[in-house]
């Protein structure tokens with residue numbers, strides 16, 4: 349089990365019928381990406397995917413942030429989840445880079461309860477990078 | 483120092499006279515010293531943020547995750563190679579550039595207004611010129627600690643925090659208050675701290691220099707040594723730093739007092755000595771003309787010397803001379819190097835660094851270790 353964190357709080361994470369990048373040809377709308385995957389390989393499939401889940405092996409490995417941003421720059425408009433032990437302080441950054449939600453393990457949800465994530469649900473406030481890109 | 487950083491931005495103008503940046507990536511000191519690689523000779527000012535984002539984005543994708551000591555831009559640039567990393571940065575930049583619609587330029591324009599030049603005074607400087615000719619103490623300070631200002635009536639003043647025998651870069655709370663008052667009175671309320679650990683008053687009218695100098699001397703801040711031997715950068719070392727393997731500050735203090743007693747530092751001329759108390763290189767010893775690195779050899783302080791380092795646009799990592807020196811041997815060792823320099827320079831105008839570049843390490847090794855010792859050291 350794991351927890352899906354959104355701007356309104358915790359939900360039980362629904363099971364995902366996902367394929368890895370190697371199996372993308374047979375996808376059923378949901379794809380799992382590893383931090384080493386190159387999003388450029390997804391270009392032909394982007395319009396058909398409804399959910400992409402990008403893995404964070406540890407909170408300090410930021411490669412998935414760049415992947416999220418690149419997927420949004422490529423025009424991907426479906427759901428995008430960060431999956432792994434992110435910490436609550438990173439929630440705002442994940443949202444700003446294009447993730448819709450973060451899937452965290454249960455033990456982390458116990459250690460960092462819902463209130464700590466809701467505290468960063470105001471991720472649009474003080475988004476200085478958006479101001480610079482305006 | 484722009485070549486010894488993760489990302490270095492050196493202000494340049496292109497052939498058309500427009501301002502921009504040379505972009506250098508993958509420099510750094512510490513345990514793996516490297517001079518950075520130029521990935522763009524000229525980047526227009528308006529492209530700065532998307533370009534830097536592209537560099538960081540590529541680094542975030544490629545950077546090493548398996549070993550935190552190798553999780554540095556310099557390692558990524560070294561392992562990926564200049565051609566490939568430049569291509570990846572340019573590709574990422576092409577994607578990112580269109581996302582910047584001018585918001586960054588509006589913010590920059592706002593910031594610029596906070597850095598408007600002060601209202602320069604127009605006043606005679608004849609009294610200053612006469613004082614300069616008449617007072618040798620003032621003249622020696624002015625020759626060493628002033629730099630030319632673009633307004634000929636003004637000067638850029640460096641207040642030395644390197645009084646001989648004091649902890650380099652330290653000022654007392656009283657001195658800080660005095661400096662702040664002087665900046666307010668004579669410096670258009672502007673003061674800056676330099677990476678050399680001195681204080682700069684960027685706009686002082688020449689007619690105010692004699693009274694400013696007198697006030698500095700009274701506060702123990704009138705040392706005339708900017709850019710000379712005793713203007714040393716020393717890290718805190720064993721005296722304050724938990725990571726240190728040796729002391730830095732006392733080495734700097736002894737070097738300064740020793741050469742002050744010999745009255746040699748003005749004769750030696752421009753010289754940058756930098757001292758670090760461990761391999762982390764916070765004193766930037768690799769880019770000192772003379773670098774000193776304090777190590778721990780079986781519980782005993784041992785100081786390794788590097789020569790010929792340069793942190794400017796002609797950046798070079800200094801070369802190791804050979805085996806290190808014990809604490810009580812380091813000052814005499816530096817004296818041997820500098821006496822060798824004085825003996826072999828073509829004329830007093832040839833600086834230590836120029837002489838080193840002309841003759842190489844050999845004569846200095848001989849001065850340090852002797853003819854026989856040099857073989858042992860090899």
Ligand code: SF4
Pocket residue numbers: 717718719720723724725726727758759760761762763764765
């Ligand atoms: S070089 Fe070493 S001893 Fe000196 S400040 Fe840095 S970590 Fe501390």
